[in-house]
Amino acid sequence: MKFAASLALAIALAAAPALAEEKAAKEDKPAAAKPAEAKQAEVVPQVHSTKHSGVFGGQKLSYTATIGETILKGEDGTQKAAVVTTSYVKEPRDPSRPVTFLFNGGPGSGSVWLQMGAFGPKRVAIPSDARDDGAPPYPIVDNPDSLLDVTDLVFIDPPGTGFSYLIGKTEPKEFYGVTQDAKAVAEVIRRWLGDNGRWNSPKFLGGESYGTTRSAAVTNQLVNSTFNDVGLNGVILISTILDLAAGSESPGNELGYITNLPSMAAVALYHGKATAPSVEAFAEEARQFAIGPYASALLKGQKLSTEERASIRRQLAHFTGLSEAYLEEADLRVTPGRFFKELLRDRGLTVGRLDSRYTGKDADNAGENPDNDPSFYGIDAGYTAAVNSWERDSLGFKTDREYQSISGIGEDWDWRVKDLPDARGYLNVAPYIGQALRENSAMRVFVAQGYYDFATPFFGAEYSLSRSGIPQDRIQFSYYHAGHMMYVRDEDRSKLSHDIRQFIRAR
Template structure:
C-alpha cells in the first residue's frame, strides 16, 4: 500500500470542510456582465421636396440611452430624427414627436406611411399588398416643410431594447411606458438645444393613449415640458366604453356609425353620402337605440320592432339576425355576417378590405384582411430603408409588432381607476392648465379598432374644454394614409394644425 498517497488523500478529505466553510463565508464573485457599448447612431444628409419646398435635412437614426438614478444605462430607445438644415434660429422651428401604438408597435406605420420623407407605395384601394419588391418612393406629403420630426420606438418595438440586466417589463405599462418616452423627449431636447421650440406630440391607435399619458408626464408636474399641440390619429382613450363584452351597452352604441359607413361602402345600405348617413346613425345611436338597450328586457314589442327595423337599415343586416343577436351585434360577428352572402369578410382595421375565410359558416373571421393586406410591405420597407438610405448597421430585426406582455394597465388617480381605464382626463387637465394647447383628432370612417364615434364620446365628457379640439374625418380606416387621397388630406390637415400655433 502506498501510505504516502493515503496520507495525502486523507489530508485532502479533512481539509475539504474547511475549504467549504471558507467558500461559504465569501460571496461568490458574479460573472462580469458584458460591457454596454456606446449608442449605435447613424447620421446622413439628404434633400427632398415637401409641400412644394426643396429642403436639405439631416437624418439621425440611432439609440438614446435611458439611465437610472445612478447613471446606469437601462434601455436603448431607437429614434429617427429629421432636422432641416440652415436654420438661423432653430428654437423658432417646431419639433414633432411621433410614435405608433400596439402596445408593441414600432413607429414604422406613421414613418413609412404618412409623415416621413420616404413611404412605401402599397395599393391605395383596399387590396392586398402582395409580395416584394415594394416601391419605396419620395413622400412629398411629409411634414418637413413646417416641422422637424422625431419618430420614437418605445422599448420592445423597432430596434429599442432593455440594456444589461434590466428587465424589459420595467418599461411595459401605461405609466412606465409614458415615463420612458417622456424621459427620452427631455434627453432629446437637451441634446439638440430645443427646449424653447414649439413642441407637438402625436400618436396613432394606442399611440393616442400613450400621448395622453406622456402629456401627463410632461405637463403634470412642476418640471414641465409644455406642448403646443397633441395629434391623435385613430383615437382610443376610454377603454371601458369600447370594451366588446357582454353587458356593456356602450359598445354597440359607439360601433353603430362605423357599421353604417361600412354597410354603405359595400352596397348593403343606401344614402346620399357617407357623411350624411353616419350623422343619421349617430343620432339614432344616442337616441332610440341607446334608450332601447338601456331598457334591457323591459323594452316593449312595438319599440323593439321599430328599433330593429332602423338597425337593419343602418347595418345592412337582416332583422332576423338582429333579433337573434338581441339587437346587439359584436364587431367580430359583423365582419363575418355583412358579406356572408358573397363569401367574404370585412376588415377590422379598415372595413373597406375584404377577405375570404376557410369557409363561410363561421361566426367570426379567420383573420383581419386589412392587416395582412399591408404588413408585408411596411416590414420590408422599414428594414430596407433603415439599412440602406439611413445607414443603420445592426444585427437586430426591426420589431413592427412585438409582444410586450404582460402590460401593466394600471394608472394613478380616481376611484376604480384599474377597472375603468380612461386617459381622457389627462388631456382635459392639460387643456385647462395650458391655454395654448390644442388637440387634433383624425378618424377613419371604416375603423373598428378605434371607432370614430367612440373618440367623439371620450373627448366630449365633462372637464374637457371643447374650443381647442379639431376633428377631421377620412374615407378609409385605422391607417387612413394607406389611401392616397386621405394621406394627402391628413398631411394637409396636420400641417395646418401645426402652423396655427
C-alpha cells in the first residue's frame, strides 16, 4: 500500500509540468466566441382604414374607421408592447372638433364593451330585459346612439387586453400596474394626438369600471405631470371605482357594508322583496339610513345596545328584503355574495353581481355564494363574437391572436402607487381627479351609475367623489335603471348617450 501511494504521488509530480504547460497554452489561446443571441424581430405595426357613413344623434355623416397598432418602446429603443386602437373620425376632418379616448376596465378587459355596446358606430343587439344572449349569430346593427355626431372616438386596448400584447421578452411588471398602465395609455394618447394633428382639439377621457380607476391615473399622467401636459375638457366615469379600499371585505372594514346598502335596497325593490314608490326614493331613504343610524351602529361594534340592535335589524330587513333571523346570524353585516344567494333563495334563484336584474339557477340552492354571475355569462358570448367579427372582417385587422375580452393579467397587477400617501394599504385614486379639477377650472367630470350594480355601487362612487379636496361644482351624476353596463338596456343606452352628448356640448 505504501509503495502504491508513493508511485501515485510520483506519477502526479511528473505529470504536473506537462499539465501546467497545457493550461498555459489554453489560457493563451483566444476563447471561442459565444453564439450571438438571436435578435428580436421588429414588429411592423399594421394599420387599416376604411370609409363608412351612418346616422348618429339624428345626424348623417361620413367617417373613417382606423384600426392599428402603436408600438411602445423602452429607453434603449427596444420594442416593448403593441397597443391596438380603433378610431372613428368624422370626414372631412376638423382639428377643432372634440376627440374622446375610451377604454374599459378589469384590469384586463378589452374595449369591446364600450365599443360594441354603447358608443361605437356598430353595436351587438342582445336582449334588453336582462335575459341571456342565447346563441349565435348575434345581430351587429347600426348604432344611432354613437357619440360620433359630437366627438371623434378613439377606443384603446391597453397592453394585455383586446388584441394588444407584450413584445418579445418584455416583463409583465413593466405594464401591468396602476401607474405603469396609465403611463402606457397616456403615451398612446399623446402619440395619437401628434399623428393626427389634434393637439389643440377639445379632449375627453372616459372609462368604465376599472377604466374609471385608469381614467384617474391617466388624468394624473396627462394633466398633473410636469412635462408635455395634455389639457382635458372632461373626464367621463361609467360605473365608478376610485376608492378600492372602501369596499374591501377585510375583517374590520365597515365602510363596504355602508356603501353597498343602497344598492341592496334598489335590488330588493326590483325583485319585489321591498315596497316603495320608486327606486329613486327608496335609494335615497337607504342612503340616509346607511350613512346615519347604520354607520353609527357598525362603528359601535359589540358595544351596540340590545334595543338599538333590534331597531337596526328591523330597518335592515326593510331595506334588504332579508329576514331578521338571517340578518342576526350575519351580525347585521351582509356581504354582496351572500346577498346574491339569499335574496331569492325562496325562489331557487340567485341575482347577478354586475347587473342584479339578471337571475340564475345554481346547482345547489343551499350554498352560501352563487356558482357564477348570470349578468356576465348572460352577455359575454354576444360581445366576443361581435368584436371579432367587426374588427377582423369589417375593419380588416389580421392576427392569429385571440381577442382578450377579459384576460387574466389582473393576477399580476401592481396596485402600489408611489405618489399617493399610504397607497399600498389604502388605494384611492380620487385625489388625482381632485387635483386635476383644482388646477384646471374648465375641466368637468361626468359620472354614470346603475342602480343595480354591485361591482361598483353608486353610493360608493358618491362617497369617493365627495371627499375633501375634490371640487363639487363641476361633478355631474346621472343614474340608470340597469347595472354595471347600463347600456345593455335599450332605454338606458339612449339616456347615457344623450347625457354624455350634452356633457360634451356644454364644454
